[in-house]
Amino acid sequence: MEKQNIDWGSLGFGYIKTDKRYVSNFKDGKWDDGVLTEDATVCINECAGVLQYAQTCFEGLKAYTTEDGHIVVFRPDLNADRMIDSAKRLEMPVFPKDRFIDAVEKVVLANESFVPPYGSGATLYLRPYMFGTNPVIGVKPADEYQFRILATPVGPYFKGGVKPLTLKVSDFDRAAPHGTGHIKGGLNYAMSLHAIVTAHNEGYDENMYLDAATRTKIEETGGANFIFVTKDGKVVTPKSNSILPSITRRSLMYVAKEYLGLDAQEREIELAELSDMAECGLCGTAAVISPVGKVVDHGKEICFPSGMTEMGPTIKKLYDTLTGIQMGRIPAPEGWIKVIK
Numbered sequence: 001m002e003k004q005n006i007d008w009g010s011l012g013f014g015y016i017k018t019d020k021r022y023v024s025n026f027k028d029g030k031w032d033d034g035v036l037t038e039d040a041t042v043c044i045n046e047c048a049g050v051l052q053y054a055q056t057c058f059e060g061l062k063a064y065t066t067e068d069g070h071i072v073v074f075r076p077d078l079n080a081d082r083m084i085d086s087a088k089r090l091e092m093p094v095f096p097k098d099r100f101i102d103a104v105e106k107v108v109l110a111n112e113s114f115v116p117p118y119g120s121g122a123t124l125y126l127r128p129y130m131f132g133t134n135p136v137i138g139v140k141p142a143d144e145y146q147f148r149i150l151a152t153p154v155g156p157y158f159k160g161g162v163k164p165l166t167l168k169v170s171d172f173d174r175a176a177p178h179g180t181g182h183i184k185g186g187l188n189y190a191m192s193l194h195a196i197v198t199a200h201n202e203g204y205d206e207n208m209y210l211d212a213a214t215r216t217k218i219e220e221t222g223g224a225n226f227i228f229v230t231k232d233g234k235v236v237t238p239k240s241n242s243i244l245p246s247i248t249r250r251s252l253m254y255v256a257k258e259y260l261g262l263d264a265q266e267r268e269i270e271l272a273e274l275s276d277m278a279e280c281g282l283c284g285t286a287a288v289i290s291p292v293g294k295v296v297d298h299g300k301e302i303c304f305p306s307g308m309t310e311m312g313p314t315i316k317k318l319y320d321t322l323t324g325i326q327m328g329r330i331p332a333p334e335g336w337i338k339v340i341k
Helices: 049-053 076-089 097-110 186-201 247-259 271-276 313-326
Strands: 021-027 035-037 056-058 061-065 071-074 123-132 145-154 165-169 206-208 225-230 235-238 264-267 277-284 288-297 300-303 337-339
Touching (some): 056 186, 076 097, 076 247, 247 288, 247 313, 277 313
Antiparallel strands (some): 061 123
């Protein structure tokens, strides 16, 4: 199929309307068959559950063109599982896993001309999301819902090369110990907006959130998990019931252990341990790993030996290996890559 006339190399990480999106509605206790539509608008009641009580959850994944010309998506089964967990926690109906994966495939194929070519640095970003649609005025779950998947071509998260980030230890709490930090609900991201705007206004790229109970343990940022490399070469990531189980982070930890032969651990990480770390990265779908060069804790600067100019050597190996798997340059573990075409 002929590709869209897009300057793929100039794309940023933003929204571009594509040809088709998937829509399925839940009513009278069941999901309808779902359709692909050209209509990008959403029409809901003024009193819809999503507008009144933020009853919504979402996912994010990408379709890639591999080195051999196939169009693939990366571990969509885990996105389906995580959305199921989010829906259950928010008292929303589960969208079945097999239908989720089928809908992803349909949306990619329907927008094949928007899948960027191999080597362009761009990908097709997919955003599955679900929300309450019927009027709800009392505080209770909605009765009707809509599940949708939109697609938009996006450029690399980094424009003009990788520049390590500067973080601040946040005075705000991202999630309560028994709250919703472990799900991908829209409410979590709304709560983080004031904190990230505050950080940006103070000259920082992102926040480092601590656990709300003791404020001594590292958790995550507003939209990514942490990965650290200790000075003795171990790869460690925070363990907490209040952080989102990142698919990218889980994949990177597997790569660290099984592909690179590193000691990889998920454990509680104290803020006091930062000075023992050689490298730090933020991991997520958008950039795979964003390097961090410095964390500022209320005026105290903790600078990582990896520096402020480029990725540290271990994080670079993790990044190169995982992106190599995604792009088909390196053999993938069984089940990680779903070939669409």
